[in-house]
Amino acid sequence: MKRILILGAGLSSKFLINYLLEHAESSKWHIRLGDISLDLAKDKINNHPRGEALFFNVDNPEQLMAEIREANLVVSMLPAKFHFKVAKECVRFGVNMVTASYVSDEIKSLDKEAREKGVLLMNEVGVDPGIDHMSAMQVINRLKDEGSKLIAFESSTGGLVAPNYDNNPWRYKFTWAPRNVVLAGAAGARFLHNSKFKYIPYHKLFSRYEIIDIPEYGQFEVYPNRDSLKYQSTYGLEELSTMFRGTIRRPSFCDAWNLLVQLGATDDTYSMDDTEHMTYRQFTNSFVAYNIVDSVEKKIAAYLGIAENSALMDKLKWLGLFDETVIGIPDLTPARVLQHILEKKWAMEPGDKDMIIMEHQFDYLRFRQHRKIYSTLVVIGEDSTKTAMAKTVGLPAAIVSRLILENKIDLTGVQIPVEKQVYEPVLHELKEYGIEFKERDVLIS
Amino acid sequence: MKRILILGAGLSSKFLINYLLEHAESSKWHIRLGDISLDLAKDKINNHPRGEALFFNVDNPEQLMAEIREANLVVSMLPAKFHFKVAKECVRFGVNMVTASYVSDEIKSLDKEAREKGVLLMNEVGVDPGIDHMSAMQVINRLKDEGSKLIAFESSTGGLVAPNYDNNPWRYKFTWAPRNVVLAGAAGARFLHNSKFKYIPYHKLFSRYEIIDIPEYGQFEVYPNRDSLKYQSTYGLEELSTMFRGTIRRPSFCDAWNLLVQLGATDDTYSMDDTEHMTYRQFTNSFVAYNIVDSVEKKIAAYLGIAENSALMDKLKWLGLFDETVIGIPDLTPARVLQHILEKKWAMEPGDKDMIIMEHQFDYLRFRQHRKIYSTLVVIGEDSTKTAMAKTVGLPAAIVSRLILENKIDLTGVQIPVEKQVYEPVLHELKEYGIEFKERDVLIS
DSSP: OOOEEEOOOGGGHHHHHHHHTTTTHHTTTEEEESSSSHHHHHHHHHTTTTTTEOOOOOOOHHHHOOOOOOOHHHEEOGGGGGGGHHHHHHHHHTOEESSSOOOHHHHHTTHHHHHHTTOOOOOOOOBTTHHHHHHHHHHHHHHHTOOOOEEEEEEEEEEEEEEETSTTOOOOOOOEEEHHHHHTTTOEEEEEEEEEEEEHHHHHHHTTTEEEEEETEEEEEEEEBBBBBTTHHHHHOOOOSEEEEEEOOOOHHHHHHHHHHTTTTTTTTTOTTTTTOBBHHHHHHSSSSSSSSSEEEEHHHHTTTSSSSSSSHHHHTTTTTOOOOOOOOOOOHHHHHHHHHHHSSSSTEEEEEEEEEEEEEEEETTTTTTEEEOOOOOEEEESSOOOHHHHHHHHHHHHHHHHHHTTTOOOOOEESOOOOHHHHHHHHHHHGGGGEEEEEEEEOO | OOEEEEEEEEGGGHHHHHHHHHHHHHHHHEEEEESOHHHHHHHTTTTTTTEEEEOOOOHHHHHHHHHHOOOEEEEEEEEEGHHHHHHHHHHHHHHHESSOOOOHHHHHHTHHHHHHHHHEEOOOOBBBBBBBHHHHHHHHHHHHHTTOOOEEEEEEEEEOOOOTTOOOOOOOOOOOOHHHHHHHTTTOEEEEEEEEEEEEEEHHHHOOOOEEHHHHHHEEEEESSBBBBTTTTTTTTTTTEEEEEEEEETTTTHHHHHHHHHHHHTOSSSSSSTTTTOHHHHHHHHTOOOOOOOOOHHHHHHHHHHOSSHHHHHHHHHTTTTSOOOOOOOOOHHHHHHHHHHHHHSSSOOTTTEEEEEEEEEEEEEEEEEEEEEEEEEEEOOOSSSOOOHHHHEEEEHHHHHHHHTTOOOOOOOOOOOOOHHHHHHHHHHHHGGGOOEEEEEOOO
């Protein structure tokens, strides 16, 4: 009997836990689910005979050690900052580990010791990162195997509200951490276009979007991610001359968001004066020059170079930026004020469904033809707990966990899912859950 | 006989040293001038019978202690980061100290102990900070004494190249640290306008300038400083509803500099790829989208929304931003690359003179009249070593040093020159050196 320790029983663990519980009987697994909220863990285990809920505090070193020592596999769905603590104990006790989070420098530092001990620390097996790596590598390796030459790779992902539920002027709601959405792009972007490195500062980022077309779902905007070249060597694409990664939004989102960036409303570097008594309108007014004659609306429109009666201006008005509502919280940065305002307006409502969209574009040469593969994934959430986000994050982590427990993965050290032995079985099985890429292969010239 | 220890014999110490040497005989002072370059110190002392040059290394704690212990006054003209080391020893040995630099948090932390020991640490007695404090406080206190009510205070300073020597399209040359000029404004700006706090993000800063008129010198642009409210309480202006501090440039400078900010060429947060082999043209091209048809010039003009044949574009071309010159230095940030390019073009040439411009505007109410005082200072450098910068930094520090040695200043602890007993004699004596404000007092309504 193998013992799985799952840490973290939050929303994004739902599909992961269910998958592992469903396979527990036939595979003879025992699953311990630890969370700082015992009730949450009990709720997720739902009296399953192979499962057990426990109160778990990652800051209690004795408990951490005791639990990991007894486990055959640890899946950490804790906030990313806790992974290192868990990983260190996993390496010490020779226990394999799975996370859906980015490899941090701390985690990377465990690589040598993990290899020496034969321990696998498998990270980035969620959706982005996760499914993006696996689906991209599948096509990249297929093109290589058939003798085609990849010349450009562009990859974009977005977490959005599903069609029919995108019923506000922004066609956007928070389906994940609001703070990350407000600060997105603050460090600018870097990518490679026809062998030229391109750099975009933050204040230009949301005006440098591109338009993509997703069959059946229409047009979307894509703005560049911070570092498109992060995985260039990991993917084995050192020779590639165009590489771009982006984030997907609904049309006209970027132009509107850019207005907030231009104002300085997304700045997180300083605290404003007396946000406790400041109104939303005063917040907005603080970014434009003093002028006793014109309304705040008029000043904002003139400053941003948009018409006072325009769809863009309507988006700002709809957020409540010109309302006399009091913020009521002291010492906030502009970004925190904006988040506070947005959280009320962009909240998912009961019954709303979310959506994950991913698109890869592969330009390649074969038999003197320039061709292009569009590979697209759309996953719609089932309801407000069985979200597309939870499904696409949790299922890859769950399947990889099963493969590791069945000794089907022959890797050690700090890894991400770019090897065939990982992505082939995972992508194959994900289809059973409706997570399946559609491909179009078109002749360019 | 009193002993003065001057630390740092660089360009900005010239007037300071000469002033103190000139007063040494009659005042019976002995002056020790320490510098890491003994030759430089000897050159400045120029065999004066009351002066002595020495090799001085601030990183040698024994020497630091020995020199300070023997002194009656220490004047530190070292780079600002060294002041704390010096100040700590001054407090320990009960020696007064003068600097022309901003009060750092470290220096501030010495206030209590300095007061207990009766030691005066007088800072910010240069030009900006320094003359700005003194000249502003003189008018502020005069208005208060005569029963006028100050309603707005705006203060701006610029270090520029003098008229007739501003012979390039930017009408600007480096008269002080190039790196500070390239990074100026990066943290945005904050000020108070009619009781409204105003915030400007970096990418809007250089489009939010105002125009001022300096009699005999014409128009200038003023862009807002980082924090206009820093001295609000120090100046005793807590009730003031408009307070603004700015930096002065020649007309059309800000619009042109803004282009470089918009491109991202002043970004200092990341290193670019292979700047060693990158040309200036490639540097410029890295900020605009890939496009095989258009020239870099055409792309830049379109991206920045300016005409390809425009005065603004000519300024960029004149800098060499479209040249095929190789940068030749590895691992530079965009800001470092830009500085490298600018240092060649904006260098002061032999024979060039510099200029310091300062303007205060005081709006005040008196007998139901709204009036306004414009108080302006213009200092032109004598030559390339007797610069306006060295003069306006060094003389206030020198005069304050004399006042302290003559026991004419009744202060202890960490101070800046905002008290009448300091600014009155200093401003009075500065007139003898041609450093004199001109006032216009006009009726507004």
